């Protein structure tokens with residue numbers, strides 16, 4: 109075994125070696141997401157910027173598809189990270205897993221190149237197959253869609269086979285059931301219908317049911333594992349929380365789907381169903397905050413990895429505010445009538461995706477770096493620990509600043525465009541020319557740069573953290589081993 113602080117693959121098990129590959133691609137795509145977001149933001153301020161070269165539609169598409177794909181890579185990596193540890197058995201089919209990783213990565217690169225090269229063109233059957241399916245967030249062309257399904261099936265097989273061969277912990281069981289739902293739902297977004305209402309109906313099955321049901325359960329499992337690892341919380345406690353959270357999440361999130369069926373031509377009963385159930389959705393998110401804070405407090409914040417605990421707590425709060433509070437604000441149909449189609453939505457979309465998902469994947473990046481460097485010390489008085497603290501701060505200041513900029517713009521649009529001007533064509537333009545809107549867009553851009561600075565610092569930190577550390581990981585007086593579950 110190499111000396112402490114040295115990056116050495118021998119420190120990792122098979123699943124973890126594969127995980128760091130997924131993490132690397134995820135991190136690069138995160139950078140691409142930021143770059144295209146900044147370009148799209150500049151086009152809001154100057155619509156002529158790059159017009160005809162890199163259109164807003166393309167920038168925006170690459171921005172949000174990169175987001176979905178980097179989070180998926182982050183989740184797959186995180187599951188491979190914990191798999192052998194939880195199952196107590198080497199990953200079954202690791203060679204196939206590696207092959208699929210390369211195929212998946214190349215396919216993503218090919219899809220992005222095509223997006224950039226073919227920016228406009230006729231909407232024919234061949235465009236759907238080869239260029240772009242036109243479904244926001246999951247715009248991959250049909251050939252890639254099918255490829256993604258194959259890749260995910262292989263991943264699923266590896267996970268199930270490994271748990272079956274080893275053992276099923278509570279986290280393992282929930283994870284497997286969740287992956288069935290997560291992969292199954294993707295299929296709902298693969299069948300194009302020319303009727304826009306029908307198409308949107310199914311498209312939301314992927315988008316909403318992913319982020320408000322299956323992804324939430326996925327991060328519940330990841331948070332549970334991170335808390336066991338860094339705090340040494342008793343598995344029984346963590347898994348009991350997990351079951352409660354999952355029940356509440358599915359209980360409210362599935363019918364909460366109705367909050368997207370208010371204005372797309374679906375029957376009116378969705379007003380009641382969507383309004384009621386989605387209003388309950390913040391409850392499991394409160395439970396997650398209580399869970400993280402309670403466990404940290406019970407262990408007097410004594411932990412073996414400060415950045416992981418920091419990002420896990422950021423996740424619990426970010427999920428609660430971004431999804432729970434910002435989602436709740438516009439989820440009742442009476443309110444959504446005024447906020448729909450304004451900057452209110454991206455204000456919520458940014459805070460929720462960052463707060464709920466980016467945070468926990470970043471926590472896993474740090475978990476990986478610690479072990480990769482031979483399980484080094486990452487608790488108090490770590491060399492260069494200003495870097496993780498400052499990148500956490502800059503990313504949060506940047507994100508919250510952007511979200512507030514958009515919220516002010518969204519308020520103004522709801523007020524002028526919707527309430528005063530009655531959603532007329534004229535009102536739309538009046539609202540967009542209003543100084544409050546324009547200033548909000550400027551603030552979004554300025555804080556976007558702050559966010560980008562946080563990303564650069566995060567990259568630097570992840571590459572160097574633990575490098576000069578010679579102390580071994582802090583010992584926890586807990587019980588993290590699955591055997592005692």
Ligand code: HEM
Nearest residue numbers: 319367386389431432435436438439448449457460461464
């Ligand atoms: C982490 C979980 C969540 C994420 C990542 C998320 C993300 C998003 C995104 C990106 C959109 C815009 C979709 C589009 O392009 O049209 C959206 C819409 C919406 N979200 Fe969420 N959301 C989450 C949870 C919630 C929760 C818990 C609620 C309610 C309590 C909620 C309420 C809404 C509503 C009402 C809309 C529709 C806005 C409109 O079109 O008028 N979201 N969400």
Ligand code: HEM
Nearest residue numbers: 142145146148149172453454457458461462466556559560
């Ligand atoms: C670095 C700074 C960023 C800038 C300047 C930026 C800018 C933008 C812009 C201009 C849009 C299009 C909004 C519209 O169509 O009205 C957008 C959409 C979006 N961005 Fe970002 N973004 C940034 C970072 C992020 C991050 C870090 C995340 C998530 C982790 C994110 C998630 C999203 C989502 C979910 C949407 C679609 C929202 C919706 O349709 O409601 N962005 N972004």
Ligand SMILES: [Fe+2]
Nearest residue numbers: 316320365367
């Ligand atoms: Fe939703």
